[in-house]
Amino acid sequence: MVTDSPNDGGHRADRSAQYQPRHRRGPVPGEDPLRPSGGPAPTFEEGELPEPVFEEDARRDGEDEGAGSSGGLMRSSAIMAVGTMASRITGFARTIVLGAAIGTHLLGDAYNTAHTIPFILNDLLIGGLMASVIVPFLVKRRKRDADGGKATEDRLFTTTLLALLLLTTVAVLSAEFLIWMYGSRFTAAQFDDSVFLARYLLTQIFFVGMSGLLSAMLNTRNRFGAPVWAPVLNNLVIMAVGGMFLWAAGPGSEPPVPDAQLTLLGAGTAAGMALQALVLFVALRRSGYRWRPRLDLRGSGLGEALRTAGWMMLYTLLTQAGLWITTNIANAANVAGIEQGRDVGAGITAYNLAYQLFQLPYAIIAVSLITVLLPRMSAHAEDRDWAAVRSDFSRTLRISSFVLVPLSFAIAMYAVPLSILAFARGSISVADAGNIGQILAVMALGLVPFTVFQLMLRVYFALGDTRTPAMVAVANLAVHSALALTAYLLLPPDRVVVGVAAGFMFSFVSGLTIAGNLLSRRLGGLDGRHAVGTLLRLHVAVVPSVAAGLGVLWFFDAYVGPGLASYIGAPAVGCLLGAVLFLGAAKLLRVPELTSAVELIRGRLRR
Structure with a gap:
C-alpha cells in the first residue's frame, strides 16, 4: 500500500532529479519511491x-x-x-x-x-x-x-x-x-x-x-x-x-x-x-x-x-489515504462474511498477497527500464530538449508494454492455479488461495495502465514538478474511494476485495488520462499516435494467445481435474503456447518493438 513519490524537491538546476532512490521494488508504490501510489505492501x-x-x-x-x-x-x-x-x-x-x-x-x-x-x-x-x-x-x-x-x-x-x-x-x-x-x-x-x-x-x-x-x-x-x-x-x-x-x-x-x-x-x-x-x-x-x-x-x-517537500508530502498523504480506505473496507468485508456465517478469507491479507504477486512483473521489467530512464530524461529536461523527453517516454512505454501486455493476460488467466500453487498450505486453504487468485486476476488486467501511469509520474519528477502529481493523486483517490465503497455496498463479502482491486486499477486509467493530457500540453505532445498504435497492435497480437490459453484451461479442467498436475501444467503449457503465438502475431503485425525487445534481452544476457 507504497508511496510512489520520488522527486527532486524542485531543484532541477543541481541535478537532484538524478539522485533518485532505486529499488532492486515499484511501490511502488516510499517506496519506496518506486512503490506505486496506494499500493498495499x-x-x-x-x-x-x-x-x-x-x-x-x-x-x-x-x-x-x-x-x-x-x-x-x-x-x-x-x-x-x-x-x-x-x-x-x-x-x-x-x-x-x-x-x-x-x-x-x-x-x-x-x-x-x-x-x-x-x-x-x-x-x-x-x-x-x-x-x-x-x-x-x-x-x-x-x-x-x-x-x-x-x-x-x-x-x-x-x-x-x-x-x-x-x-x-x-x-x-x-x-x-x-x-x-x-x-x-x-x-x-x-x-x-x-x-x-x-x-x-x-x-x-x-x-x-x-x-x-x-x-x-x-x-x-x-x-x-x-x-x-x-x-x-x-x-x-x-x-x-x-x-x-x-x-x-x-x-x-x-x-x-x-x-x-x-x-x-x-x-x-x-x-x-x-x-x-x-x-x-x-x-x-x-x-x-x-x-x-x-x-x-x-x-x-x-x-x-x-x-x-510540501507537494511531496501532500502526494504521500493522499496515497496513504487510499491505503486507509482499502484496509478498512477489506477488513470490514472479511468480518461481515464471518458474521454471515461464510468462511470468506478475502480481506486485507488476501489483497496484500495478491498485490505482491502483481508487483513482480512491474518490479522486474518496468522498474529496470525506469531506473535507466529517469537520469537520462532529467538531463534532457534540464536542457529543455522536449523532443528527447518525449522520445524517452514513448520508447520506454512501448518496450515495456511489449512484455507487459501478454504477461498481464497470462497472469489474469492463470492467477487462480498460480495462487493455489504458491499459497495453499498451512493456514491457507485451496479456497483461500483461490480468492487470492481472483483478486490477482483483476489486478493483472490493470498492469499496463498502472505502468503507464508510473512512467508519466517519472516524467513529472524529471521536470522537477511534484505539484501536478499531487493534484492528479486527488483524482485517483476520488475514483478509488468511490469504487471501493460501491463494491462494499453492492457485492457479497467474498467479492468485495475483488471490487476494491478493480477500483484501484481503474483509478490508474483515470490518472493516466488526466496526467497524460496535462503532460502532452506541457511537452507539445507525447508521441501518442505511435504509443497508442503500438498498444493497439499488441492487444490484437495477444488475442490468439488468450484463445489458446482458455483452451488449455478447459482441457486441464475437463480431462485432468484439480490437483498439482493442473496447477503446474496449465500455466506451463498455456504460457509456452501463448508466447509462440504472440511472437508470431507480433511479427505478422510488424510490431517494431519485437526487435527492440529481442536486442534488450540479448544485451542483458551478454552481461
Whole structure:
C-alpha cells in the first residue's frame, strides 16, 4: 500500500532529479519511491530497502578514490544483483511461510493491519522526505562542505534518531486508537489481538526509519553490499518466526490467540527489522563513520531542504489515504462474511498477497527500464530538449508494454492455479488461495495502465514538478474511494476485495488520462499516435494467445481435474503456447518493438 513519490524537491538546476532512490521494488508504490501510489505492501514489507543510486557522482567519486574502475563498478553491480535476487527470493519465501502460519482470515488481517501501520506512519512522516529531499541534500553537502558533509550527517543522524524515538513512543502508546482507525469493524477478539501485536510491531517505526537513513549514508559512500543483503537476514528471521508460530499454534489459528504465541509473532517480526538496522549500522561504522550527536541546526540548510517537500508530502498523504480506505473496507468485508456465517478469507491479507504477486512483473521489467530512464530524461529536461523527453517516454512505454501486455493476460488467466500453487498450505486453504487468485486476476488486467501511469509520474519528477502529481493523486483517490465503497455496498463479502482491486486499477486509467493530457500540453505532445498504435497492435497480437490459453484451461479442467498436475501444467503449457503465438502475431503485425525487445534481452544476457 507504497508511496510512489520520488522527486527532486524542485531543484532541477543541481541535478537532484538524478539522485533518485532505486529499488532492486515499484511501490511502488516510499517506496519506496518506486512503490506505486496506494499500493498495499510497503517496500520494507518485501524485505527491501530504498537504495539511492547516484550514478554519475558515484562514478566520479570512485575515480577520485581509486575505486571507480570498471572492475570495481562491475563488482558492485554483481554484489547488488545477487543481493537483489536473494532479497526477492527470500522475501517471497517469507510471504509464503507467514501466510501458511497466520492465514487470510481474522488472525491474518489482525497481524497485517498492525504490521502495515508502522510503514504507513514512516512513509507519511519520514520515508518520503528521505527519498525526495534528504538524500539529494546529503549528497550535495557531502560534495560541497569542507568536512565532506560530516557535520551535516551528524545533525541529520541525531535529528532523525530523536524524531523516530518520539514517533515510535507516541505510536506504541496510541496502538489501540491506530488499530481502531484501520480495523474499526474487527471482532472484539480480533481487535484485542491486533492491538497486542501492534505494541510490538509499531516499534518497527524506529528501525524502518533508521534503516532508510543508514542505507542512504552507506550508498553515498559507494557501499552497496549491506543495503541489499541486510534485508535477507530480516526475511530469514521472519520465516523462522512464522515456522515456529505454525508449529506452536497449528494451522487455522484464529483470535483469541494465547499471549505467548502473539508475543512470538509480534516480537519476532520486530526483531527481524531490528537486526536489519543493526547490520546497517555496523556496516556504516566499518566504512569509517563515527556519529557525534549534534543539534545545532541553525544555518545547516536542513530546514530549507524540508520546505521544498510540501507537494511531496501532500502526494504521500493522499496515497496513504487510499491505503486507509482499502484496509478498512477489506477488513470490514472479511468480518461481515464471518458474521454471515461464510468462511470468506478475502480481506486485507488476501489483497496484500495478491498485490505482491502483481508487483513482480512491474518490479522486474518496468522498474529496470525506469531506473535507466529517469537520469537520462532529467538531463534532457534540464536542457529543455522536449523532443528527447518525449522520445524517452514513448520508447520506454512501448518496450515495456511489449512484455507487459501478454504477461498481464497470462497472469489474469492463470492467477487462480498460480495462487493455489504458491499459497495453499498451512493456514491457507485451496479456497483461500483461490480468492487470492481472483483478486490477482483483476489486478493483472490493470498492469499496463498502472505502468503507464508510473512512467508519466517519472516524467513529472524529471521536470522537477511534484505539484501536478499531487493534484492528479486527488483524482485517483476520488475514483478509488468511490469504487471501493460501491463494491462494499453492492457485492457479497467474498467479492468485495475483488471490487476494491478493480477500483484501484481503474483509478490508474483515470490518472493516466488526466496526467497524460496535462503532460502532452506541457511537452507539445507525447508521441501518442505511435504509443497508442503500438498498444493497439499488441492487444490484437495477444488475442490468439488468450484463445489458446482458455483452451488449455478447459482441457486441464475437463480431462485432468484439480490437483498439482493442473496447477503446474496449465500455466506451463498455456504460457509456452501463448508466447509462440504472440511472437508470431507480433511479427505478422510488424510490431517494431519485437526487435527492440529481442536486442534488450540479448544485451542483458551478454552481461
